[in-house]
Amino acid sequence: MSTPLPPLADLLDRAHVVALPLATRFRGVDVREALLLEGPEGWTEFSPFVEYGDAEASVWLRAALEFGWTPTPPARRDAIPVNATIPAVDAGAVAAVLARFDGCRTAKIKVAEPGQVLADDVDRVAAVREAMGPEGRIRVDANGGWNVDEAEHAVHALAAFDLEYLEQPCAEIDELAELRRRIRYLGIPIAADESVRKAEDPMRVARAGAADILVIKVQPLGGVRRALALVAEAGLPAVVSSALDTSVGLSMGTALAAALGDLDYDCGLGTASLFDLDVADPALRPRDGMLPVGRVSPSAPRLTELAASAGRRAWWFERLERCHTLLAAEREIA
Known part of the structure; x- marks a missing residue:
């Protein structure tokens, strides 16, 4: 179409x-x-x-x-499990951020923030682990902020917190492939985000064996159907995520997540909880860790x-x- x-x-x-x-x-x-x-x-x-x-x-x-x-x-499910998103805040602010994400069992934590150091990341991840307990799922997102050696060092520092996966630790695809080779024995998967949505050839990361998981976003990939086709061709598990959308944009993400054949991971679509106000009233925020599937209209x-x-x-x-x-x-x- x-x-x-x-x-x-x-x-x-x-x-x-x-x-x-x-x-x-x-x-x-x-x-x-x-x-x-x-x-x-x-x-x-x-x-x-x-x-x-x-x-x-x-x-x-x-x-x-x-x-x-x-x-x-066509939708295959009517609700989408979502993760909490923790900005690069001080460890002391973690509990307040998590409280905005009702019932979420997974947290994605921003790391490698410019102007911060690895010790800040460790403290933040430790605070999330303490708040969520041993059953909580933790993934970290570096947005390509490390080189291979820095990423390898960071993974060893963070591995004790039982990471679900490591998202875009390095900027380049060959770096991701090298890091994946180095840390394979740790059993921590690598997810690719920018290497998919900002690439001229979004399939290159899969062909290079540089990632275990694809993070897909509707708008940067050109629409729900293009994103579905990419996932089908790549043959890798997918996590649907937002680009800090309003509730209207998040409903595009839920439409994509609802149409996927498999949905093995909680999706990064709970980000309306990061806003003070949203265009929808009520906003499309997690309730018991879930978002409903359906179109959203602003008030x-x-x-x-x-x-x-x-x-x-x-x-x-x-x-x-x-x-x-x-x-x-x-x-x-x-």
Whole structure:
């Protein structure tokens, strides 16, 4: 099923630009901006991070248009288990962050934060393990922040906390493959995120034997159907995760997770709990560690309350126009 490309004027008429404050700074972000659209199938989201170029951002627009203008694939489940997400906070703040994720049995912990050291990561992971107890599942995410030697050293320092897996410890695929070879005896799987969603060839990480698990995100991969096709071709277990989406964008993630044949891991779709306010009321936050599957609509009062400034709205509209032009040009070439 091809993704429609509605006229730009129609998209601009339907667009709402919002700015969501975060409860805790996350990956250098205090406010998350997004552009929401209401399509024939329901609300959808276009929210590439502001530093991304137009070519990369246009892939996110393709995903938004698919979700808003075409039916979702059939769902195999009606609820998705999700993990808590712990930013690179001090160990003393861990309990308060975990409390925002009702009933989650798994926690993903950010590590390798610029300006911090490994001892900070160890303290944070130790605090999560203490709070969750021995039955809790812990995974750490370095966002490619280590080289191979640093990652190997960090894994040994963190292995005592019984890691479920290590997400994107190094930036390059050959580094992931080398690290995977070095730490194989520890039995800690490696998951690839940026090596999938930011790669020109997202299958390369699987062909190189550089990962045991794929972390997949709907918008960066161009839509639910493209993400499903990637997982099928790779033949690896998948974890569906968010890109710090609003509740509307998270519903895109639940649609993907619901359509997967196998769902062996809790998904990183509970991130609405990191916001002070969300566009939906109530927000799509975990309840007993689960998210329901289904489309989400923003509330009119929240769209007004969280509306971005006129200058930011103009910036997003110009970005939408440029990405729309790129998608139109792709169709002409095809």
